[in-house]
Amino acid sequence: MNSKLPAVETTIFSVMSALAVENGALNLSQGFPDYAVDPKLIELVGHYLDAGNNQYAPMVGVAVLRERIQEKFQRVHGLIIDAEQEITVTAGGTQAIFTAIAALIRPGDEVISFEPAYDCYAPAVTLFGGKMVPVRLVAPEFAVDWDYVKSLITPRTRLIIVNNPNNPACRVFGMADIAALAEMVQNSNILVLSDEVYEHLVFDDIQPQTLLKHPLLRERTFVIGSFGKLLHATGWKVGYCVAAPALMIEFRKVHQFNVFSVHTPTQYAIARLSGRCVTL
Numbered sequence: 001m002n003s004k005l006p007a008v009e010t011t012i013f014s015v016m017s018a019l020a021v022e023n024g025a026l027n028l029s030q031g032f033p034d035y036a037v038d039p040k041l042i043e044l045v046g047h048y049l050d051a052g053n054n055q056y057a058p059m060v061g062v063a064v065l066r067e068r069i070q071e072k073f074q075r076v077h078g079l080i081i082d083a084e085q086e087i088t089v090t091a092g093g094t095q096a097i098f099t100a101i102a103a104l105i106r107p108g109d110e111v112i113s114f115e116p117a118y119d120c121y122a123p124a125v126t127l128f129g130g131k132m133v134p135v136r137l138v139a140p141e142f143a144v145d146w147d148y149v150k151s152l153i154t155p156r157t158r159l160i161i162v163n164n165p166n167n168p169a170c171r172v173f174g175m176a177d178i179a180a181l182a183e184m185v186q187n188s189n190i191l192v193l194s195d196e197v198y199e200h201l202v203f204d205d206i207q208p209q210t211l212l213k214h215p216l217l218r219e220r221t222f223v224i225g226s227f228g229k230l231l232h233a234t235g236w237k238v239g240y241c242v243a244a245p246a247l248m249i250e251f252r253k254v255h256q257f258n259v260f261s262v263h264t265p266t267q268y269a270i271a272r273l274s275g276r277c278v279t280l
């Protein structure tokens with residue numbers, strides 16, 4: 001077998017978790033919460049299973065859940081998102097990231113990303129013939145030197161991947177970071193993938209801003225979310241992507257032939273949890 005990803009080995013998360021089990025060790029290596037899922041949510045999943053919601057969900061996600069996501073963006077960020085055209089429910093944040101990269105990256109395209117980084121970005125880019133252009137962030141601040149990032153841009157730069165708040169460095173972008181990023185992609189063909197799965201897991205009184213709040217980035221950014229993180233149910237693998245209609249059309253072309261749709265009862269249960277009564 002001529003591997004398309006010769007440099008890729010088993011993810012560090014699987015390696016460390018297996019070692020922890022083998023040695024009976026405390027596992028601090030994999031980012032999943034050790035507190036329980038809301039029992040109401042578990043009950044709701046059971047309810048929607050029993051009620052017969054067991055066939056394919058709509059390709060873009062069930063309408064009530066997309067409306068919930070829409071409401072969240074309005075409440076938290078004051079942003080109006082179109083639930084029909086701009087939101088797709090995915091099998092976790094990871095599938096959303098993979099799908100956006102698959103929809104965008106062609107052989108020879110360059111992708112700027114910041115390190116240390118979550119480990120699913122680079123393999124997806126490599127798989128589609130892209131070239132990673134890493135930017136090392138330096139401890140203890142892990143701040144981005146935007147002038148340096150600018151110096152890395154070439155006519156082949158197609159995508160900039162950001163993770164805000166950052167895993168593992170915990171760095172959260174300020175307004176100046178967002179403005180610098182917007183200025184850099186202005187008048188170019190560069191798009192942005194913003195992994196925002198940790199937007200509600202922050203220290204102190206920091207309020208992370210979605211890149212979609214910036215008018216220029218609003219048109220150019222795929223924002224990734226994860227209900228696994230939001231509801232501390234990482235094993236359920238339900239997430240979403242939010243992007244402007246032109247971007248979302250391309251995203252859905254890949255999504256529909258990749259997973260097509262996501263676990264139906266869980267989508268209804270998550271939608272219902274936040275209060276709305278869903279007709280079965």
Ligand SMILES: Cc1ncc(COP(=O)(O)O)c(C=O)c1O
Nearest residue numbers: 092093094118167197226228239
């Ligand atoms: C930064 C980051 N993005 C995405 C994900 C994946 O999210 P999901 O479990 O919803 O696929 C993780 C999981 O640890 C993560 O740390």
